[in-house]
Amino acid sequence: MPRALSETRKPLSASSRTERSGRLTMCAAILSGPDMSTHLAYRWHQQKLRPIEFVQTVQLDDLLGIDRQKAALIQNTRQFVAGKPANHVLLTGSRGTGKSSIVKALLGPFAAQGLRLVELAAHDLIDLPDVVAPLRAQPERFILYVDDFSVSANDPALTALKTALDGGIEEPPENVLVYATSNRRHLMPEMKKDNGEYHWLDDELHPGESTEEKISLSERFGLWLSFLPFTQDQYLDAVRLHLRKLGHEHWDEETEKLSLRWALNRASRSGRVARQFARDWAGRHA
Structure with missing residues (x-):
């Protein structure tokens, strides 16, 4: 060792050794990850995975009009929890x-097999590497649940998600998947100027860079599930289901008319609107 270095090197004091030991212990805890067996769901908030104490209970059987989507998602998740x-x-x-309810409902049949949900806001996607790192060594299987996802083309979260899904140097953990919901199939706003970027090449129409960017992100998801507006019959079935769950079996022409008017006022027929009508009706007739 050079003399200059050996002369300046001093033994650590007791307080310094204690401080260094504490730092090493903290680093080891971070690398080993939290105990994910204590809760069924977690939320990434302020740079930490925080357990969700009161998880919303959703039953798959209560989700009507989406049988095809349920079958596909259950099969994919069954494969996942089985390794x-x-x-x-x-x-x-x-x-x-x-869309959101069906993801939450997966805990019902699969929590006992080690499935856990980790809720991640779209603006926190830039933290994806930090979210995933402590999960890799865990025995449980994790679905990163990103609800109502939409980003702009220059959002750094976009790059983070694309890399996590497919495209980074690091091998993705085999016990983590991303389930994202969005009102947009390509996850980014459709801009009028994007249409002007299309061009012809050898009699073929080619999209511009902005459109390619949108498509490249959505294509990283191996399974696409589309959810359509309810038909009137599907909507009424959902209303009757939610009324029964609230203890009201009675159904007549007047209730049907009121439920249809409720949907018309909201310009939407959906399971959510059906549930909202049922709660309003049940509250008035309690």
Whole structure:
């Protein structure tokens, strides 16, 4: 060792050794990750994974009019919790049709097999590497749940998500998938100027860079599930279901008319609107 270095090197004091030991212990805790077996769902908030004490209970059987979507999502999740290959999922479509509810409902059949939900806000996607790092070594299977996802083309969260889904140097953890819901299939706003970027090449129409960017993100999700507005019959079925759950079996022509008027006033027929009408009606007739 050079003399200059050896002369300046001093033994650590007791307080310094204690401080260094504390830092090492903290680093080890971060690397080993939290105990994820104590709760079914977590939320990434202020740079930390925080347990959700009161998880909203949603039953798959209560979600009507989306049987095809339920079957596909259940099968993908079944493969995932069994340690088999499975895909990231993008759920898109009309508001209130069950996109978010169906993800929450997966805890019912799969929590006992180690499934956990981690809720992540769209603006926190830039933290994805930090979110995923402590989960990699855990025995549980994690769905990163991103609700109502939409970003602008220059949002740094966009790059973080694309890298996490497919495209980074680091091998993605096999026990983590992303399930995202959005009202937009390509996850970013459709701008009028994007149409002007299309061009012809050898008699083929090619999209511009902005459109390519939108498509490249959505294509990283292996499973796409579309949710359409309810038909009138599907809406009325949902109303009757929610009324029964609230203890009201009675159904007549007047109730049907009121429920249809309720949907008309909201310009939407969906499971959410059906539930809202049922709660209003049940409260008035309690």
